[in-house]
Amino acid sequence: MRQPPINRIAPDAIKAWKISAAIAEGMLWLITIALFVVAFIFEFSYWFGAVAVLISGMTTLFFVFLLPKLRWRRWRYEVFEQEIYIQHGILIVSRTLVPMIRVQHVDTKQGPILKKYNLASVEISTAATTHEIPALLEEDASELRDRISALARVDEDDV
Amino acid sequence: MSEAKRLHPAAIIFNLIKTIREFLFAIILGFITFRDESLLYFILILAGLVVIFITSSVLTWYRYTYRVEDDELRIEYGVFIRKKRYISKNRIQSIDLTSGVIHRIFKLTKVQIETAGSGTDAEASLSAVKLAEGEALRQELKSRSLESAGDDEFADETAETSNPSSTIRFKRLFLAGTTSGSIGVIMALAATAFSQVEQFIPEQFYESSVQWLIGLGIIIIAVMTIVGLLLLWLFGIAGTIIKYGNFTITGNEHELFITRGLLEKKQVTIPLKRIQAVGIQESIIRQPLGFVTVYAEVAGGSMRKGEDFSSILFPIMKRDEVEDFLQTFLPAYAGLQRELRPLPKRARKFYIMRSSILFLLATVAVGIFFPSFIWAPLVLLAGSVFLGWLRHKDGGFRVQGRRLTIRHRLFSRNTIMIFHKRIQAFEEKQHKVQKLQRLETMRLSIVGTMGAGTHFTMKDLEESHTDELSDWYSHRSQ
Known part of the structure; x- marks a missing residue:
């Protein structure tokens, strides 16, 4: 593979991802607790609950404490005058080239968790694909959006 | 053609059919509900409905007019709410004529006009006009320099045109x-x-x-x-x-016209600049016989029910006729390359593993539980190993200037030619095992039907080859 892109996304992305993963895990823990309650009321075997605890614990460890950091470490991007270069993926490393002249529109998005850390994602759409650069600092994201949309304005003859 | 015209009265029939089809469910439901007690009322209501349907069909027909004025197609319609739709000539991408069985009895045709929008329906659809009228309308709307292009073979099949044309033989x-x-x-x-x-x-x-x-x-x-x-x-x-039946393709330097169908006659226009890629498909049965299908990936527009995702440019031809065909109709895509750069040898094991792993597991399972039936999964296993071997053997690519040729096989072998400017994004992927073996997966995206992309994936290419390809694709290196 060629040289990876140079820019990293905001370090706070790890925290934001941890929170959203924790919320999803919270659901799993609720189910686990519910299993114990059901077992207590209907005099069920506690085995199901025990297995659920094991599963919840392991997934929590993995998705909340391990994955965000690995993901952040891999995520890189670079915006050139002619194209956008993105790298992501933990087990499968993917590097994508999106030419500026193919960009149809650019969006910035911000959910409540990203907002808490003043982050935003940039979404780049071509006529065939969409690519997302998640969790940049708010100023960076809007600056990047404006820059890409300015660079993408170069028009070519047809689709 | 500036005076407003109505559709052929047969359009009333089509309107009626359409309305009845929309209400059919309600009518059947009503029949089932009222079958016993109030069948008489139901029949009365139904009769009333039929009268309303017929009246509305006639009114719809009566109120629907079209005309060509100031380089625009102007359609006015609507019974209670009058609507006007003006479509500028320059925005029209293609005009398709379709004649179903009913159309052909009255010598009529349906005209569908498409612009670049990505809706599911055609922008304008004239459900029934006289065949000659449809032809004239098409001629009229065909703007710019295309006016002189002889494309009246739909009306007059013996017309002599200077444009190349090719018809399928019955055999x-x-x-x-x-x-x-x-x-x-x-x-x-x-x-x-x-x-x-x-x-x-x-x-x-x-x-x-x-x-x-x-x-x-x-x-x-x-x-x-x-x-x-x-x-x-x-x-x-x-x-x-x-x-x-009667598949005919005619081309000029801007468009391809395809006429096909024995019962329902269909004419489709494909503007050359909307073609994103040209492919040659050899199905597993046709390949040994040396026959191929030529198709094109065409961007955008509407996708009608029952249409294939890609447009067939010619349903069947000999492998060595392809070059001539491309020379004639799509000169930009001529110069077919057979010698492609193959996948590395060490990729073979991955290909075979991917295609056969499921059957291997099945064989093991059957071997344990039903040993007497072991032959069935074994046959499938052998088949899948062979398929994996074929997939590896047929994979390959070649760059010729601004054009990329890739070949891959799922079941059929597909050779696809794409121009650099048609590729929307380029992605290279590598997982841990691939990294050890210095292999990479490549994924190209082009514009597909209805605004969704079409993607081509080539697995386990030589790492240095994908780097070459990404350098070729990169707009920085120009």
């Missing part, structure tokens, strides 16, 4: 039918049926006469199954002949 059409996709499934089914029968017959014969009769029954069933499969196959042939 070829028949061959296309006999080798169409359904035959593979049928052959597999027949093979399974035969092997089953063979398993049963000897046992049955050794036993008493009653058993023998049952055996006879099984033979009858088997014969009937075979006859059924044969019928299916014949239907497949007939379907192909009806769909692609």
Whole structure:
């Protein structure tokens, strides 16, 4: 593979991802607790609950404490005058080239968790694909959006 | 053509059919509900509805007018709410003429006009106009320099045109039918049926006469199954002949016109600049016979029901006729490359593993639980290993200037030619095992139908090759 892109996304992305993963895990823990309650009321075997605890614990460890950091470490991007270069993926490393002249529109998005850390994602759409650069600092994201949309304005003859 | 015109009165029939189809469910539901007590009321209501439907169909027809004025197609319609739709000539991407069976009785045609929008329906659809009128309208709306292009072969098939044209011969059409996709499934089914029968017959014969009769029954069933499969196959042939009968392609330097269909006659226009890629497909049955299908990936527009995702440019031709065909109709895509750069040898094991892993597991499972039936998954396993081997052997790519040729196989072998400017994004992927083996997966995206992308994935290319390709694609290196 060629040289990876140079820019990293905001370090706070790890925290934001941890929170959203924790919320999803919270659901799993609720189910686990519910299993114990059901077992207590209907005099069920506690085995199901025990297995659920094991599963919840392991997934929590993995998705909340391990994955965000690995993901952040891999995520890189670079915006050139002619194209956008993105790298992501933990087990499968993917590097994508999106030419500026193919960009149809650019969006910035911000959910409540990203907002808490003043982050935003940039979404780049071509006529065939969409690519997302998640969790940049708010100023960076809007600056990047404006820059890409300015660079993408170069028009070519047809689709 | 500045005066406003109405559609042919047959449009009333089409309006009526359309309205009835929309209300059919409600009518059937009503019938079931009121069947017992108030059938009389139901019939009265139904009669009323029919009168309303007919009136509204007539009114719709009466209020629907179209005209060409100031380089625009102007349609005015609507019974209670008057609507006007003006479509500028310059925005029209293609004009398709379709004649169904009813149309052909009255010598009519349906005109569908498409702009670049990505809706599911055509921008404007004139459900019934006289064939000559449709032709004239098309001529009229064909703006710019295309006016002189002789494309009246739809109305007058003997018209002499300077544009190249190619028609399918019946023998070829028949061959296309006999080798169409359904035959593979049928052959597999027949093979399974035969092997089953063979398993049963000897046992049955050794036993008493009653058993023998049952055996006879099984033979009858088997014969009937075979006859059924044969019928299916014949239907497949007939379907192909009806769909692609009289297939004719004509081209000029801006567009391709395709006319096809025995019962429903269809004319489709493909503007050359909307073609994103050209592909050559060799199905597993046709490949040994040396026959191919040529198709194009066409961007955007509407996608009608029952249409294929990519447009068939010619249903069947000999492999060595392709070059001539491309020279004539798509000169930009001519210069077919057979010598492609192959996948590395070390990728073969991954290909074979990917295609056969499921069957390997199945073989193990069957071997444990039903050892006497082990032959079935074994056959499938051998087939899948062979398929994986073929997939590896057929994979390859080549860059010629601004054009990229890739070849890959799922079941059919596809050779696809894409120009640099049509590729929307380029992605290279590598997982841990690939990294050890210095292999990479490449994924190209082009514009597909209805605003969704079409993606081509090539697995396990040489790492240095994908780097070359990404350098080729990168807009920085220009």
